[in-house]
Amino acid sequence: MTDIRKDSVSFHLIDESEAGQRIDNYLTRQLKGVPKSHVYRILRSGEVRVNKGRIDASYRLNAGDEVRLPPVRVAVREEKFVPAGHFPVVYEDEALLVIDKPSGVAVHGGSGVSFGVIEQLRKARPEARYLELVHRLDRDTSGLLMIAKKRSALVKLHEMIRNDVPQKRYFALGLGAWPQAERHVKLPLHKWDTPNGEKRVRVEEGGQYAHTIFSIEERFADFTLVEAWLKTGRTHQIRVHMQAMGCPIAGDERYGDFTANRDLTRHGLKRMFLHAHNLKLPHPLSGEPLDLEAPLPPELMTFIELLRKENAI
Structure with a gap:
């Protein structure tokens, strides 16, 4: 320096x-x-x-x-090398950019990660005067991610998020049978740090209010594909709520079944099965309704097809 x-x-x-x-x-x-x-x-x-x-x-x-x-x-500080990042664009105008983030990519640098999506986008778009993350996705979660291209859009989007206006829906594959066809899970979440500085979350009385609506998309012999609708946006909310319901997310290295995850890797699932597939909200500046979709990525769709074949046997 x-x-x-x-x-x-x-x-x-x-x-x-x-x-x-x-x-x-x-x-x-x-x-x-x-x-x-x-x-x-x-x-x-x-x-x-x-x-x-x-x-x-x-x-x-x-x-x-x-x-x-x-x-x-x-x-x-000496600048670290940041490669330009080009991600699938789901929606873009002068105020808002929505991409389909791949799994394994952090949304920003920090905590041992030199760079993330936002740094790569700024590198790829040097002419852009303003690019800021609106919200976050876990590194291993794929799907819809919003980036503001104007400060006025960022301020409005943050206001909407505080009021739980955006409807964010995820596909998740749970290990085991989900208990019923649709369920409102309202378990309070407490965030804490491990001795080595990792962020963790657990269900704990007195924690932050958290509400997820789960509905079953498809049942398999040993798995349940669910859609999770976030009514609040707490850290690791879907992951911890599914763990608490006895149906942890397949491939989740932090809150999942570690023995089962090793076996899943051998069967082709090498990531966490959590994908932000749908986002509904009014446009931050025009108010126009937006209904955005990101289909399951190929590696997750391939695993679902494998489960369907096994079910048919």
Whole structure:
């Protein structure tokens, strides 16, 4: 890591995509490598100015504002190699991008992962002024993933998610028989960290409210294909709810049946059988209803066909 001194004052004109955010958040993004303590220091001292006037950290930017940034010392990290990523596009316009994320790809870098979908998309689209994740999918989960192309779209989508507006449905293959044709599972979830820093979730009284609606798509001798409709969006919600119901997801290395998973690998299932296949929501800017689909990927469809043949024998 090296320190680079930006010796000259710079001026930035705020456009519509940047309007509405707090000045402290804007500075944190603009001055990557500058400690937050220093960001607040230059705000308090009046070195940062908007339209030639002093402002405090809570000031919200407006389109057309001129922001004056003082000289700062920026810590610059050596950039890690990020390959450009091209993913199947399910929907795209000027505000929203929805892709079909493959299994095995993290949505962002961190926790031992150098890069993820968002970093690869930014590399592949250098002309894009704004690309931000709207929500997350687990690394081993495939399916529909939303990326905002405008800040106004991101803000609206986050508001919709807080109000449980988007309808997100997943296909999951459970080990064993699901107890009934349709079931509302409302088990509270508690998130905790293992000694080595891994995120884990368990059913625990006093945990966060979590609600999943399960319906049976197809029964097999030793498995049940279900559709899971998320009514809340907690970490690992479907995985832990299925584990708690005695029907863990096939191939789930964290909450599944480890002995059965080894056997499934030998039979061709080398990933977790969880896929975000349907997404319904109003468009964040126009309000137009969106109903998006991502079919089961070939490796999961192949395994289902294998189970169907075994059932027919």
